[in-house]
Amino acid sequence: MYGTDRQAAELYDILKAVEATPAEEPLKIELQAKETVELLTDQLPDIEDRGYIGISNKKILSKVANSLRKRRTQTFLRKAPPDDKAAKNSAKIGSTLINRLVIEASPDPRLEQSGAKLSSMTQALAYKAIREQRMKKYSRRNCTSMNIAKAQASMTNIHKKNPTRKEIWKGLRHGDFTREARHFLIMTAHDAYMVGTHWDKFNQRPDLQIRATCRKCNVTKTMEHILTECNCNGQKTVWRLVEELWEKKGHKWRSIDLGIILTCGLPTLGKNKSTQGDSRLYRIIISDSARLIWLIRNKRVCNDDGQEASEIEIRNKWIAMMNKRLQIDREMTHQKFEKKALSKTLVLATWERTLLDENQLEGNWIQTNSEVLVGI
Numbered sequence: 001m002y003g004t005d006r007q008a009a010e011l012y013d014i015l016k017a018v019e020a021t022p023a024e025e026p027l028k029i030e031l032q033a034k035e036t037v038e039l040l041t042d043q044l045p046d047i048e049d050r051g052y053i054g055i056s057n058k059k060i061l062s063k064v065a066n067s068l069r070k071r072r073t074q075t076f077l078r079k080a081p082p083d084d085k086a087a088k089n090s091a092k093i094g095s096t097l098i099n100r101l102v103i104e105a106s107p108d109p110r111l112e113q114s115g116a117k118l119s120s121m122t123q124a125l126a127y128k129a130i131r132e133q134r135m136k137k138y139s140r141r142n143c144t145s146m147n148i149a150k151a152q153a154s155m156t157n158i159h160k161k162n163p164t165r166k167e168i169w170k171g172l173r174h175g176d177f178t179r180e181a182r183h184f185l186i187m188t189a190h191d192a193y194m195v196g197t198h199w200d201k202f203n204q205r206p207d208l209q210i211r212a213t214c215r216k217c218n219v220t221k222t223m224e225h226i227l228t229e230c231n232c233n234g235q236k237t238v239w240r241l242v243e244e245l246w247e248k249k250g251h252k253w254r255s256i257d258l259g260i261i262l263t264c265g266l267p268t269l270g271k272n273k274s275t276q277g278d279s280r281l282y283r284i285i286i287s288d289s290a291r292l293i294w295l296i297r298n299k300r301v302c303n304d305d306g307q308e309a310s311e312i313e314i315r316n317k318w319i320a321m322m323n324k325r326l327q328i329d330r331e332m333t334h335q336k337f338e339k340k341a342l343s344k345t346l347v348l349a350t351w352e353r354t355l356l357d358e359n360q361l362e363g364n365w366i367q368t369n370s371e372v373l374v375g376i
């Protein structure tokens with residue numbers, strides 16, 4: 001049954017049923033084959049963690065997983081009882097008695113992540129989870145408050161400023177961030193990615209709880225750990241490169257923490273034209289680098305064998321990312337962007353002292369055809 005055409009047909013039936021049911025209505029599905037129930041429950045998180053590598057019917061399976069994920073309420077799935085004749089012919093929708101709650105489609109669109117998103121649970125645990133729903137919301141709010149407090153502390157300690165919560169949230173939406181980096185920072189501030197703190201709640205399921213711990217460092221895998229502390233190849237190399245570039249710019253780098261990342265949109269490093277560029281580079285390098293570390297981590301988690309990226313790979317990725325940003329900045333000065341166009345002076349000030357063979361470039365390199373690259 002596993003990986004057969006019959007299973008593909010059954011998955012297709014599920015997909016049709018899910019698509020035909022409004023996202024806010026509970027959906028109960030009975031299946032003829034217990035293998036498909038197991039596939040979508042016990043096995044799916046691991047399959048997703050492994051990026052569907054080596055899985056038959058992966059196309060339809062990932063479609064089913066995605067359609068379930070879009071649902072805003074729970075989906076129930078079980079094998080049809082043997083005496084239920086009606087269920088023998090095809091997948092039957094809308095059963096009345098459900099023994100097992102097997103899939104919890106994430107009700108919060110903010111809860112997106114690259115690894116497993118659906119969790120399989122026993123019924124007892126599912127009921128517990130429902131009871132704890134309020135508690136979960138409450139603790140996510142706690143984590144968010146903690147993150148904002150870290151951000152405020154960082155601004156007070158480093159920049160001697162005392163921003164309000166509102167100002168911190170505004171800083172997270174700074175127009176100098178790429179859309180992706182802005183999304184990443186806001187999600188991080190909300191503690192909305194499925195990292196260790198979330199898996200920790202499944203303390204009765206050692207198989208789920210294992211996701212909470214960083215295998216290399218043996219500590220809870222919080223976003224702060226991933227971005228600033230983890231010993232897996234990634235964060236250290238990236239922040240070393242940031243330091244190198246920032247010191248070329250003429251500033252002293254200080255060791256990174258979550259507060260600095262979350263407030264990188266706020267500091268003003270001076271009032272004149274040239275220091276406006278410094279503040280802008282600061283926002284760009286911190287926001288883009290933090291997101292890159294998250295992407296490197298996701299790729300490692302999805303790798304079959306958890307293999308880490310090499311230092312050289314990480315270095316190349318970071319340099320390519322910075323060069324791409326430099327190129328976009330250069331293009332965005334074009335007058336065709338009208339009001340959205342960037343000021344040439346600002347772009348020159350942003351990248352000044354960071355470029356490769358900078359003394360050989362024309363003063364206004366934006367207008368030229370020469371290749372301009374970050375000098376690291």
Ligand SMILES: [Zn+2]
Nearest residue numbers: 214217230231
């Ligand atoms: Zn770690």
